[in-house]
Amino acid sequence: MEGGASAFARLKAAWGRARERWWVRWGVDLVVFALLLSAVAAWQARNLPGAGTPAPDFSYQTLAGDTVRLDSLRGKPVVLAFWAPWCGVCGAESSNLSQLRRLAGDSAHVVSVAVAYDDEEAVRRFVREHAVDYPVLLGDDAIQSAFRVNTFPTVFFLSKxxxxxxxxxxYTTLAGLSWRLLL
Structure with a gap:
């Protein structure tokens, strides 16, 4: 028993010496922070359609008047972002989606769905104010319900x-969007 106690004491002392180094403290703190963020993200996404399930089918008009159907996007991965015009976080994330669209080029579709808006002019105002350069679908309660979206922004990554x-x-950074698209 005494050998186990002294081994624990040595381990505790070694850990104490290691924690005196700034990079060990920062490393441990970053790992704990990353684990907390991952846990919160998993909790927030708990009611969304699960990985591997078929995305709910849809057909909606863009602000430009074109019709986009889910099956027309097949053949490339799809980043499908749900947002509301009154959502400040959505506005902050919109430039990341624009950058992702430019980075992905022809290898993926980046499409957004405006929901929870009072009128089309609110959507157009958001698009102008945030220089949105990716397709914006005019969604409704049906698509929001089908994808079980109740928090904004919510971004889905669909297979080809x-x-x-x-x-x-x-909010998802450009790095977070890119990483998820590449997985």
Whole structure:
């Protein structure tokens, strides 16, 4: 028993010496922070369609008047972002979606769905104010319900076959969007 206690004491002392180094403290803090963020993200996405499930089918008009159907997007991965014009976080994330669209080029579709708006002019105002350069679908309660979206922004990453691969709820950085698209 004494050998185990002294081994624990040595381990505790070694850990104390290691924690005196700034990079160890920062590293441990970053790992704990990353685990907390991951846990919160998983909790936020708990009610969304699960990985591998077919994305709910849709057909909606863009602000330009074109019709976009889910099956017309097949053949490339799809980043499908749900947002509301009154959502400040959505406005902050919109430039990341624009940058992702430019980075992805022809290898993926970046499409957004405006929901929870009072009138089309509110959507157009958001698009102008945030220099949105990706397609904006005029969604409704039906698509919001089908994808079980109740928090904005919510971004889905669909496979080229139209299956949900993953989702992110809340603000997502360009690095986070790119990483999820590449997975």
């Amino acid at each position: 076959e139209g299956r949900v691969e993953r989702a992110a709820v809340g």
